[in-house]
Structures are given as structure tokens and as C-alpha cells.
Amino acid sequence: MRKGESIVAHFDWALFVVYIILLIMGLSTVYSTAYNEDHPNFFDFSQKYGKQVIWVGFSLFLGLLVFLIDSDIYRKFSIPIYLFTLILLVIVLFMPPVNGARAWLGIGTMGIQPAEFAKIGTALLLSRVISSVNIKQQTVRTVLLANSIILIPMVLVLLQPDAGTFVVFTSFLFVMYREGITYDPIILKALNSIPGIKFKETWVGTHFIPLLFVVVFLSLVTLLMSNEVIQFDSLSNLKIAGYWVVMISLTLLAILFFLILRFMSSRRDRNRVVLIVIIGYILASGLVSTVNFGFQGLADHQKDRIELFLGLKEDPDGEDYNRNRAMAAVGSGGFLGKGYNKASVSSVESNHVPESETDFIFCPFAEEWGFLGTIILVFLYMFMLLRIVFIAERQRSAFNRIYAYSVAMILFYHFAINIGMNIGFAPVIGIPLPFFSYGGSSMMSFSMMMFILLKLDSQRREDLQ
Amino acid sequence: MNLDGRKYVIITVTLLVGIIYSIRLFYMQVVDETWTLRAQEIAEKRKEITPPRGVLFDRNKKKIVSNRTYFNLMMKESEMKNFDTVAFAKLIGWTREEVRERFKEIVKGEGTYRNKHTGKRSSNYQKIRAYPFLKEMTLEEIATIAAHLEDFPGFYEEVTSMRSYPYSNGANIVGYLSEVYREEIDEDPFYKPGNNIGRAGLERFYEKELRGRKGIKYIVTSALNNAIESYADGKYDTIAKQGPPLNLGIDIILQAYGEKLLANKRGCIVAIEPATGEILALVSAPTYDPNLFIGKRNISKNYPKLLLDPSKPLYPRPLAAEYPPGSTFKLLNSLIGLQEGVITPESGFPCNKSVVGCHNHPSAGNLADAIKFSCNPYFYAVTRRIIQQNKEKSVFVDAEIGLNLWAKYMHSFGLGQNLETDITGLRPGSIPDANYYDKWYGHHRWAFSTIRSISIGQGEVMLTPLQMANIAAIIANRGWYYTPHFVKSIGQDGPLEQFKKKHYSMVDAKHYEVIVEGMRRVVHESGGTGKRAKLKDYIVCGKTGTVQNPHGEDHSVFVAFAPMYKPKIAIAVFIENAKGGGGLWAAPTAGLMIEKYLTRKITEKDREKIILEANFSGIK
Structure with a gap:
């Protein structure tokens, strides 16, 4: 870092502002959804919104820490970080199950979900591995190495079981695709083994x-x-x-x-x-x-x-309960919505949509703000995703670029699946909406992911020095 | 390998999802209404508040049909804990199997849900909803159960309003309530399963007025079906409004007295106030206690019994039973004869028993005496003159003209057609005309001699007791009537329009006096057939009738009104299979009724005793 230069020089304000806007929208939606008349104070820590305020504060603090540490650490320590998250994923399998899944590490409500942090570890190691190989000479070995980095945490996550995060890990395939690591060598090998065929x-x-x-x-x-x-x-x-x-x-x-x-x-x-x-x-x-x-x-x-x-089973009160209620909540929002704190289907109090403050938080938002709100939300996420792709493409180091793509694709998967299941376009697999859903682990892991990206980006000029 | 182009693939995929989601959200939130409706189904409950029905008062402001609070024992399965079937069965006095059966019945029977997307119907039983386990219990019944309900979480009591009948009289007038049928729900959105509807009598005729206006409360409910708040702060709510009271012309004391007099008999009494057409009493015997028909449990217990009773207590005889009027019909034939000019008040005909049988009495030298003696040959002659006026050479053509004219007169007395009375179950009776006999005998194949029984109110002539009473009212009014009706006013509004219209008979008022005089002689002169209807302080005008009945004993009939001038009450009494003529049973009954109405006292205690003790029911 040059002398006299602030640590926020070359900081990507546009991405940061969208991140903050989403945080605020998320917080206000959690407040409205989980609103408890007896505890109207937004900072009442006995309520979910009070807790979410703590998580957001903690996430921002983590972000500050990330900014104080030199960005080089992430590349250098990617293997220990990856292994650490793997160990957590193994330990969590021996924890007592909560709601049928061994996903929580910790006591009672104050736990973390290692699966959320495993995404960061995997992203960092994958970036390092891919950036160190010469793409032009990629072999079956490179493909298999990259794939196993993804596959190990995937298997561990599936053992919990957490189908949602399992699916999210396939987002790394997009990153590999962008970097030229495809299944082509395998397919070629198989094809070319047939006599008379010779494909490049x-x-x-x-x-x-x-x-x-x-x-x-x-x-x-x-x-x-x-x-x-x-x-x-x-x-x-x-x-x-x-x-x-x-x-x-x-x-x-x-x-x-x-x-x-x-x-x-x-x-x-x-x-x-x-x-x-x-x-x-x-x-x-x-x-x-x-x-x-x-x-x-x-x-x-x-x-x-x-x-x-x-x-999809046509039984509004049975198997299709969640999806049907969620879609009713979203669809009844109309153009302008029912108004803040006026969600009648998806508020926690009415409880027609289960998990409406976590995985189904898009419901109360869509119900209260209508199409106007949802189109703005979709636009914000689109902007964020494209901005990250733009940031990725301006990196000089391959590590930074691959990491940025990883973040973009993870967020894209969360966005596509989470909103998709609210509008009947995706099966109901519980994964949070980034920066929006109530929950400490996802809030912290997404924020860290974001701040590491911002930090790497702000230091992009130094990489080649 | 150029990898730079691949960023466009990623950007395209991202944008593709973003755009498709935007389109989808636009469809779901702005265009497609399905989800809004579904959300309403899920979260907004429309709670209907059924108001108590309008109450019924008699002419002296006595409440004859009122409402009483009853209780439903509700159950909500989601709140039931450690349910002890044995203890519960013991508490409500059922067997364990009966309790289990009732559960099954509720789960199976309580409505269905139709899926909008597939059109499939499926059972709509929900554990979080409350269903009535026991319906319509009285305060006494619930009191014993309610004390122990805390041992059975998930059970609680709910208040509901039902009818009560303080006087136990007039069952055939007021009718009863019962649960609506599925077709009625489909036909009228007012009704929901479990609602009551007027099933007979005034309850049925004035259903739309009595039911009032339902209150509707929109509430936002949670997944556990608990009310959270009123929807839109109650902006769309409406308040339930009780139906207006019906003020009847019925005198419940007179009604009760009439029912008492006709105990152990089959028959009817209909009393009308001539000046207004208001029905004062409408007794159908045998009758039943309307309190037997309160609520589903009572109805299912008592209805089949009453329906199968051979004496037909559910049959509203005054409205629907069509009887030959017997000699009372001679009054009308006299009036027509006078109007047609074929007789005068001074006409005399010999009592020639060779044409038609008669009892022993001196020949009548004038019309009034003929009525007093009820001389059959006399009225045979009178009616012959009406039918055969020698307007045509052929006796058959002449009879056809004459009979049709006669029928037209009869129709003007409200006969042979339904009176537009405010009650259901009316029958028109029968007044034969030329077409009628053509069907029997062939065109121009009959003359007066063929149809002569109409002259004495036998044969093809049929009247309902209501029509008989109305004839008495027409004569009392000297020529006109208001359609007899029960309801004087609905809340503040007067009677229905159809009851404000005066109907005139085709006979001029001047011809009535001689008939009235004849009717006075029937009661008040020696040799009159209706002496037993005589009162000390009032002049009663009446006419007896003895209807020959091929199936059994003669029917005893009496029509009358009183007083002679400014009449207050017109009455018809019809007693089936009485052992004796009109003068013996129907006349004293009418006299007692008139006295009861006019003075509220009974002076002729012996007469009353005889009537009360008489038993013509066939059951000793």
C-alpha cells in the first residue's frame, strides 16, 4: 500500500451502495414480517429484528477487519481456510440435528452454519488452484482436481443433509467454465478413442x-x-x-x-x-x-x-402447502403492494407462509411492496451481479478474477433459486436470499464474501507490482 | 482458445433469469388474479353474523313467536388434548360408539373444498376449524355439560338464536324453521350450510322479511385460524340487522280457544274481521305444538311421527282441505238469484220432497224463511231458475249459458280460485263450469237436472274453510271483501299491496239485507237450524250445513257473522264426521267463538262443556 493512500482508495462504491441498500431493505422487511406488538422497538434484541441488527452490525465489523488485512492473505492462506471450513463441516455432522439436519454448530439459537462459510473457503481455494495452472495445457488431471475441490464440501453438505447448499456449489461450474476448465478434455478423450475420429x-x-x-x-x-x-x-x-x-x-x-x-x-x-x-x-x-x-x-x-x-402436487393444504401459500402471498401483492407491515398472508403472526422471515422472505416483501418493489429488487440484484462480473473482468490477477466470478455465481444461484421457489419456478429447497433473509451465518458469510471481493478489487493495482 | 467471449454467455444467462423473473412477477402480481383470490381464501375470512329473526305479535301485541338463546357444543380438533371418549360420552349421555360415529360424521360431512385449478372436490374438514358437535341445546341442557367442559380442551359452547312459541298455538299458521337444503344454498347466496329457513306457514311466506340482513365481518386470520385483526379496519363490514316484527291480525286467545274447542275432533275454524280481511283465528284440528319443531334434533325426532299420524296434524286443513259447503252454499245461490232477478225476497216455493229430500218443516213463503228452514226443494228451484233462464230453446245450450254465468258469480266471491292470502299451501277449491261437465257428460249432453246437487252445495262444488269464512265476511260486509290475510303490518309498513284492494262480488249490496235477515232467523227464530249459536247480547247471523259424506258420518258446517250490524267477526266452522248436522256441533262452536272474541267471556257453560267433551276423532 502506498503511503498516504487511504485503504478505501479504488474502492468500488457502486457495489458497496447496492449492498447497503439491500441490507436496509432486508432489515426493514424482517422488522415488518416478524413484528411483535409487545416489542415494537427495532433494537429489541429478544426479537428477530433486534437479532438481525446484531448480525448486520457484526457483519459490518467483520467487513472492517477484512479491510484492515492485506488482501494477499486470502491467496496465501486459501488452503488452511479451505481445510478449516472442511473440518467444521465434518464436526457439524456429529452435532444434534435441528429440524432434521445437522447443520448447526453451537448452542441453542446462537449457532453458525459451517456450510455458509464453506462457500468462501471453496471459492478461495478454487481461485488459487485454477489461477496457478496454465489453461492452454489443461488436462483431465486439472479438471478432476478442480472438480474434487468442489465435490468434497458438496458431499459433506449433502450428509447434513442440506440440498440447497449442495445445489449452490454447482455454481462453481460456471466459474470453471469462464476459466476454460470444461469437461471437454474428458469428452474428447472418450470421443477420440473411437477409431477414425479426431476432434480438437x-x-x-x-x-x-x-x-x-x-x-x-x-x-x-x-x-x-x-x-x-x-x-x-x-x-x-x-x-x-x-x-x-x-x-x-x-x-x-x-x-x-x-x-x-x-x-x-x-x-x-x-x-x-x-x-x-x-x-x-x-x-x-x-x-x-x-x-x-x-x-x-x-x-x-x-x-x-x-x-x-x-x-407441485395439487393439494393446497398438503404437500404443496409452502409453494401455494408463498405464491398466493407474492401474487396478491398487486402492482403497488398492500403497504408496509400489511402483509396478511406471509407475516410471521399469520404464519400462512412458514419461514417467512428466512427462506421465504421474498413473500412478505412482494406482498407489501407489490410489483413495484419486486421489480426494483430484481433490478438491484441484476445490477449487483453484473457489477461483480464487470469488477471481475477488470482484475489483472487471475486469482482475483476467479474469486469475483465465484461470488457472482454464488449470489446468482441464491437469487435464482430463492426467488424462483417463491414464484413457482424452482422446487422448494431452503436457501436464504443474500443480504435479505434473517440469519446470522448467511448474513456474515455473504458480507465477508462481499468485503473480500471489495478488498481484492481495491488492491487490484498492486497485484502485479 | 478465446475465453473472453464466455463472459457474455454468463451475462446472458444472468440477464435471462432476471428478465424471465420480471415477466413472471408481472404476470403473477399484476395480470393474473388467481393468486389474489387464493390469498383471500387463505387469509381473509368472511364471518357472517346471522341476526335473530323478526318476531311475531298478535293483534293485541302479544308475542306469539319469539327468539330464544340456544347453545351449540363446538369442537376444534387441533385444540383437543388427551380426549377421554368414555368420560365424554358419559357427560353427554351417549355411548362411546355414538361419540365415535359423530366424529366420523363431522369429518366426512362438513363441506367440501373445490380446487379451482383441477376442479376436483375434496373434503374440507380441517383440524383447526370449529364444528358443532352437539347442536341447539337449551340452557338447562348445556348447563350440566358446561361445568365439566374444562376437562375436555377443544370443546366449548357457542350461542345461537332459535324460535320459541310462548302460546303453543297456531302451529299451522306460523310454520317452522329447519336447516336449508343444498339446492336452496345454491339458489340464494344468503344461505350458508347450517342456516335455518322458514319451512311452512308465515315463516316461509315472509322468509325474506323475517330473516333480516346478515352482518358481514372481514377478518384477517392466521394459519391456526385465529382472528388477527379486522380487515381494512372494518371498512367493508356491515352490521347485522334483525328482521322487522310482523304484526298479525290473529287473536291468540281466540286461536287458543278454537284449538281447545276442536280437541279430539277433525276440522277447522276460520274467523275473519270483515272490515279489514284480517284473519282472527285459523284453527286446524288436530294440530301440534310448534315447540316440537324447534331445532334439528326436535324436528328429526317429531317430524316423522307427525307426518305418519293418520289424523294428519301437519295438514293445514283450513287452507288446503276442499270440502263440499253443504247448505251454507244456499246463501250464494239466493244472492245470485236475486241479482239475476229470477227470484224476489217474496218468492215462495213448496217443499216438494219428490225432487230432492228435505227435513220436516213448513213450506217457506219467502226467501228469509227458506234460509231459516234450509229448505232443499226451495233452493233447488232457485238454482234451477238461475241455470235455466230460457234464453235458448235447447235446454242444453240454455244450461251451458246459465252455468257459466253462475260460475262467474261464484268466482266473484273468491271461489274456485286461490285467494292471495299471505301463506303457502292454499288450495283453490272447485266451482264447476260448462267445460267441467262437458268433460264428464259431453258437450250439450247435460242440463240442470244433471247437475242439480250444486244447488245445495253438494257434489262437484268444493270450498276450503277459508273460503267459507270469507263468504260470511262478504255477506257481513254486504257485498265486498278484502283478501283474508294474517299480517297487518311488517314493522312500520302496512299490509302488502294486495290486501289494500277491495273486491266486490257481482251481487249488489241491496240484495244482501234479505239474506242477512234469513241468517238472523236461522239463529234467533224458533224453527231456525242454528239456534245453538244464539248469544244474549249480540245478534248472530248464521247458516248451518250438513254435508253428506259417502265415507262416513256427515260433516257439520256453520258460517256466521256477528253482530248483525257493523259486524266484528265472520266465522266458518267445519267439523268432520260429526254425529249430527251443522246445527248440532258447528253452530254452538261458532257461537262460543264469537262470544269469546266479542266479550272474552263464556256464558253458555253447558254448551261449551258438550263441545269440549265431544270426540269425533275416531280415537277414544
Whole structure:
């Protein structure tokens, strides 16, 4: 660090401000949701909002600590940090289960969830390992090494069991994809072992991860919409099957992407862009139709099994309880919402939506602030994610870039799955909404993740010195 | 390998999810109403408050139908703990199996939920909801149970309002309440399962007035179904409003006395105030105590019994039983004859028993005496003159014209058609016209001699006791009537529009005096057939009737009004299978009723005793 330069020089204020805005929105939502008439004080530490204030304060304090430590420590100590989080993950398996999962380390309510911190450890070690290999000479060995760094904590998390965090760990596959570590070498090896075939790379193998994500995501959306009928009251009770809503939305999306890319891309790329959009559209429509009609064509008991897996079983008071109540809460928000502290379905007091202050906190927010609130929230998260991608791309060190991508992808997964399960686009797997949900572990781990990123970024110029 | 392009793939995937979520949120929150409705279903409970029904007063402001507080024993399964079936069964006096059966019944039977998305119906029993385990218990019944309810968490009492009948009289007038059927709920959104509806009588006719207006309270409820707060601070709530009281023309004392007189008999008494058309009493015998029909338990216990009773206590005879009027009908034939000019008050006809049978009396030299003697040949002659006026050469064509004219007159007395009385279950009676006999005998195949029994109120002529009483009222009024009705006023409003309209008979007022005089002679002159209706202080005008009954003993009939001038009461008494004529049973009964109404006292104690002791029920 140069003399006279503040530790916040080259600090990315934009990201920090969005982070703070989300914190404040989260705190106010927790206050409104868990509001207890007998304890109206926001700082009443016997209440969830009081506790959340402590967590936020503690997180900010951790952030300050992070800023006081030289950024180099994270690269250097990534192996001990990773091992430490792994040990915690092992220890937690011997703890008494809470709500059927051995996820808590500590006594009573004052515990931490090691799984949340394991994400940081994994991100740091993965960044270090990938940044140290020469991508141009990647082998099956590199692929396997990177994969095992992810796989070990994944297995441990699954043993708790914590399916949500397990899924979140697959976000690192996106990071590997960005860094060129794909499953292509494995696929090539298999392909080229067939006599007469000699590939240098395969398109599918290279883009396997994002392709898989899009296929899984679109299939889920199609399946979940397949049984739904959307009713347009304002358009003389027009009713449209879920499948057609997906198809229409897909078409509109394609047109939108086409227009954006056409005006933004250079003349040279224009034809290629048009081709990509058209091919992408045809493939996506094909996928949606196949999934939809394939599903509709299934025998009833097979359908039941899939619906059961997705938490889609048509029983509003039974298996589908959470999803149905959550969607009712979100959908009843309307355009402007019911008003602050006016959530009738999802407040903790009414308790129609379970876990409405933690995993389902999007419900009370959407119910109180309506579409106006949710669109702003989606915009804030989009801004944050793209800002982190932007930050990642401006790093000179590969370690910093890979770490930044890890943060972006972890946040993206939390955003996509958490909000997805509130709007019926994702199965109900309990993972928190970053910076929003009540809970100390997630608040601290996300904040630390964020501050390490901000610290690395603020010191990016020194890396090559 | 160019990896830089891959950031665009990541950006695209991120944006794709963001945009799809935005579209989805727009659909769910702004466009699609389904979720808003679902949220209302989940969190906002519409609590209906059923007001007590309007009460019924008699003409002297005596409450004859009122409301009483009853109790439901409610159960909420989610709050039940360590339920001791044996102890509970003992507490409510049931067997263990009965308690278990009742649980099963509640779980199975309490409503269904229709899934909007699939259209499937499924049972809607919820452990967090309260259901009535025992319904409609009296204060005494609940008192013994309530003391021990704290041993059975999840059970508690709830207040409900039901009818009570302080006088036990007039069951066929007031009707009763019972739980609504599914079709009634589908038809009228006012009703919810478990609500009561007027099932007969005035309760049914004035259902819309009596039920009042339901109060609606919107509350936000929690997942455990506890009320949290009023919705929107009660902005949309409405207050329950009790139905207006009905003020009846009924004199409950007279009604009760009539029911007493007709004990152990089958028959009817209908009394009307001629000046207003208000029904003073409408006795149907045998009758039942309306208190037997309070609440589901009582109804299911008593209704089948009463329904299967061969003496038909549920049958509203005054309204629905169609009887031949017998000799009382001679009054109408006389009036028509006078109006048509085919007889005069001074006309005399010999008592020629060869055409139609008669009892022993001197030949009547004028109309009033003919009424006094109730001379059959006389009225045979009178009616013949009405029907066969020799307007056509052919006797058959002539009879057709005559009969249709006669029927038209009869209709103007409110016969052969439903009176628009404010009660259900009315029958029209029957006045035969030319079409009627054409069906029997063929067109132009009949003449007066074929249909002569109409002259003495036998055969095809049928009247309900209400119509008979109305005839007495028309004669008392000398030619007009208001449709007989029960309700004088609904709250502050007067009677229904249809009861404010005067109906005139086709016979001019001047022709009535001689009939009235004849009716006076029936009661007050020696040789009159209705002497037993005579009162000391009032002139009673009446006419007896003895209806021949092929199935058994003759029916005893009497129509009357009193006093002769400015009449206060018109009455018809019909006693089935009485051993004796109208003068023997119906006339004294009418006399007692008139005296009771006019003076509230009974002077002829012997007469009363005889009537009270008479038993024509077939059951000793």
C-alpha cells in the first residue's frame, strides 16, 4: 500500500451502495414480517429484528477487519481456510440435528452454519488452484482436481443433509467454465478413442455448463407452468395455458435479445449474432415443447412422481402447502403492494407462509411492496451481479478474477433459486436470499464474501507490482 | 482458445433469469388474479353474523313467536388434548360408539373444498376449524355439560338464536324453521350450510322479511385460524340487522280457544274481521305444538311421527282441505238469484220432497224463511231458475249459458280460485263450469237436472274453510271483501299491496239485507237450524250445513257473522264426521267463538262443556 493512500482508495462504491441498500431493505422487511406488538422497538434484541441488527452490525465489523488485512492473505492462506471450513463441516455432522439436519454448530439459537462459510473457503481455494495452472495445457488431471475441490464440501453438505447448499456449489461450474476448465478434455478423450475420429474441441463439451443450466432451468419452468392456467381478468377473463405463456414469453425474449444484440454488436459480428439468436430460439422452443408434451403424455402415476419431486402436487393444504401459500402471498401483492407491515398472508403472526422471515422472505416483501418493489429488487440484484462480473473482468490477477466470478455465481444461484421457489419456478429447497433473509451465518458469510471481493478489487493495482 | 467471449454467455444467462423473473412477477402480481383470490381464501375470512329473526305479535301485541338463546357444543380438533371418549360420552349421555360415529360424521360431512385449478372436490374438514358437535341445546341442557367442559380442551359452547312459541298455538299458521337444503344454498347466496329457513306457514311466506340482513365481518386470520385483526379496519363490514316484527291480525286467545274447542275432533275454524280481511283465528284440528319443531334434533325426532299420524296434524286443513259447503252454499245461490232477478225476497216455493229430500218443516213463503228452514226443494228451484233462464230453446245450450254465468258469480266471491292470502299451501277449491261437465257428460249432453246437487252445495262444488269464512265476511260486509290475510303490518309498513284492494262480488249490496235477515232467523227464530249459536247480547247471523259424506258420518258446517250490524267477526266452522248436522256441533262452536272474541267471556257453560267433551276423532 502506498503511503498516504487511504485503504478505501479504488474502492468500488457502486457495489458497496447496492449492498447497503439491500441490507436496509432486508432489515426493514424482517422488522415488518416478524413484528411483535409487545416489542415494537427495532433494537429489541429478544426479537428477530433486534437479532438481525446484531448480525448486520457484526457483519459490518467483520467487513472492517477484512479491510484492515492485506488482501494477499486470502491467496496465501486459501488452503488452511479451505481445510478449516472442511473440518467444521465434518464436526457439524456429529452435532444434534435441528429440524432434521445437522447443520448447526453451537448452542441453542446462537449457532453458525459451517456450510455458509464453506462457500468462501471453496471459492478461495478454487481461485488459487485454477489461477496457478496454465489453461492452454489443461488436462483431465486439472479438471478432476478442480472438480474434487468442489465435490468434497458438496458431499459433506449433502450428509447434513442440506440440498440447497449442495445445489449452490454447482455454481462453481460456471466459474470453471469462464476459466476454460470444461469437461471437454474428458469428452474428447472418450470421443477420440473411437477409431477414425479426431476432434480438437467439441462445442457441446465446451459450453456444457451454461447449456446444462439453461436446459435445466427452462425444463423446470416448463414443467412448473405445464399445469397452470393464467387468467387475465382485465382481458375479459382470457385464459391461457401455461405452455403458451412460456412460448410467448420465449418469443418476446428472442425478439428483445435480437434487437439488443443487433444494435450493440459490430457489423462484423452481426450475422453471427442473428444466427445465434435464431438457433437459440429454435432450440429453446423445441426443448420447451418436448418437455411440455412429454410431460403431458406421461401416465398419471409417472406425472404424480414428477409433481411430487417438484413439490407441485395439487393439494393446497398438503404437500404443496409452502409453494401455494408463498405464491398466493407474492401474487396478491398487486402492482403497488398492500403497504408496509400489511402483509396478511406471509407475516410471521399469520404464519400462512412458514419461514417467512428466512427462506421465504421474498413473500412478505412482494406482498407489501407489490410489483413495484419486486421489480426494483430484481433490478438491484441484476445490477449487483453484473457489477461483480464487470469488477471481475477488470482484475489483472487471475486469482482475483476467479474469486469475483465465484461470488457472482454464488449470489446468482441464491437469487435464482430463492426467488424462483417463491414464484413457482424452482422446487422448494431452503436457501436464504443474500443480504435479505434473517440469519446470522448467511448474513456474515455473504458480507465477508462481499468485503473480500471489495478488498481484492481495491488492491487490484498492486497485484502485479 | 478465446475465453473472453464466455463472459457474455454468463451475462446472458444472468440477464435471462432476471428478465424471465420480471415477466413472471408481472404476470403473477399484476395480470393474473388467481393468486389474489387464493390469498383471500387463505387469509381473509368472511364471518357472517346471522341476526335473530323478526318476531311475531298478535293483534293485541302479544308475542306469539319469539327468539330464544340456544347453545351449540363446538369442537376444534387441533385444540383437543388427551380426549377421554368414555368420560365424554358419559357427560353427554351417549355411548362411546355414538361419540365415535359423530366424529366420523363431522369429518366426512362438513363441506367440501373445490380446487379451482383441477376442479376436483375434496373434503374440507380441517383440524383447526370449529364444528358443532352437539347442536341447539337449551340452557338447562348445556348447563350440566358446561361445568365439566374444562376437562375436555377443544370443546366449548357457542350461542345461537332459535324460535320459541310462548302460546303453543297456531302451529299451522306460523310454520317452522329447519336447516336449508343444498339446492336452496345454491339458489340464494344468503344461505350458508347450517342456516335455518322458514319451512311452512308465515315463516316461509315472509322468509325474506323475517330473516333480516346478515352482518358481514372481514377478518384477517392466521394459519391456526385465529382472528388477527379486522380487515381494512372494518371498512367493508356491515352490521347485522334483525328482521322487522310482523304484526298479525290473529287473536291468540281466540286461536287458543278454537284449538281447545276442536280437541279430539277433525276440522277447522276460520274467523275473519270483515272490515279489514284480517284473519282472527285459523284453527286446524288436530294440530301440534310448534315447540316440537324447534331445532334439528326436535324436528328429526317429531317430524316423522307427525307426518305418519293418520289424523294428519301437519295438514293445514283450513287452507288446503276442499270440502263440499253443504247448505251454507244456499246463501250464494239466493244472492245470485236475486241479482239475476229470477227470484224476489217474496218468492215462495213448496217443499216438494219428490225432487230432492228435505227435513220436516213448513213450506217457506219467502226467501228469509227458506234460509231459516234450509229448505232443499226451495233452493233447488232457485238454482234451477238461475241455470235455466230460457234464453235458448235447447235446454242444453240454455244450461251451458246459465252455468257459466253462475260460475262467474261464484268466482266473484273468491271461489274456485286461490285467494292471495299471505301463506303457502292454499288450495283453490272447485266451482264447476260448462267445460267441467262437458268433460264428464259431453258437450250439450247435460242440463240442470244433471247437475242439480250444486244447488245445495253438494257434489262437484268444493270450498276450503277459508273460503267459507270469507263468504260470511262478504255477506257481513254486504257485498265486498278484502283478501283474508294474517299480517297487518311488517314493522312500520302496512299490509302488502294486495290486501289494500277491495273486491266486490257481482251481487249488489241491496240484495244482501234479505239474506242477512234469513241468517238472523236461522239463529234467533224458533224453527231456525242454528239456534245453538244464539248469544244474549249480540245478534248472530248464521247458516248451518250438513254435508253428506259417502265415507262416513256427515260433516257439520256453520258460517256466521256477528253482530248483525257493523259486524266484528265472520266465522266458518267445519267439523268432520260429526254425529249430527251443522246445527248440532258447528253452530254452538261458532257461537262460543264469537262470544269469546266479542266479550272474552263464556256464558253458555253447558254448551261449551258438550263441545269440549265431544270426540269425533275416531280415537277414544
